[in-house]
Amino acid sequence: MEPLDPVLTDAGQFPTEEIIAAHLGGTQPLWQALFNYIRESHPELNEEWRYYNDGKSWLLKVNRKAKTVCWVSVYQGLFRMTFYFADKAEAAIIACGITKELKEQFRTGKHYGAIRGLTITFQSAKDVEQAKVLIPLKLSIK
Numbered sequence: 001m002e003p004l005d006p007v008l009t010d011a012g013q014f015p016t017e018e019i020i021a022a023h024l025g026g027t028q029p030l031w032q033a034l035f036n037y038i039r040e041s042h043p044e045l046n047e048e049w050r051y052y053n054d055g056k057s058w059l060l061k062v063n064r065k066a067k068t069v070c071w072v073s074v075y076q077g078l079f080r081m082t083f084y085f086a087d088k089a090e091a092a093i094i095a096c097g098i099t100k101e102l103k104e105q106f107r108t109g110k111h112y113g114a115i116r117g118l119t120i121t122f123q124s125a126k127d128v129e130q131a132k133v134l135i136p137l138k139l140s141i142k
Helices: 017-041 087-095 100-108 125-140
Strands: 046-052 057-064 067-075 078-086 115-122
Touching: 017 067, 017 078, 017 115, 017 125, 067 125, 078 087, 078 125, 087 100, 087 115, 087 125, 100 115, 115 125
Parallel strands: none
Antiparallel strands: 046 057, 057 067, 067 078, 078 115
């Protein structure tokens, strides 16, 4: 995964839907589809934008109570959603309906203690479908 520069870097400018849309361009319909799904299928999830000084950008944290489900970052022309799963979730991830590439990304990914990240870069409707598999999977894992 190539490094990208986030675009929401002004700590004083809260990321409104208009600002996000201006950066997303052609991937805006994917953003809409993803968040329509989250809000309709998982109304218990909260969306919380925060500015993080370490990365000098705004990130969206999606959570259910104290459990972080995923992190969303915005770039010029695209956005990414990252899930962090414990190593013990590997069998469930390998068995779920995501692409071989995402399964391999998790299997070979960098360990942060006993967790690993799994990142979807949204470029097509297929990517929204991958998120629709991973969100309930993350919610089901204790």
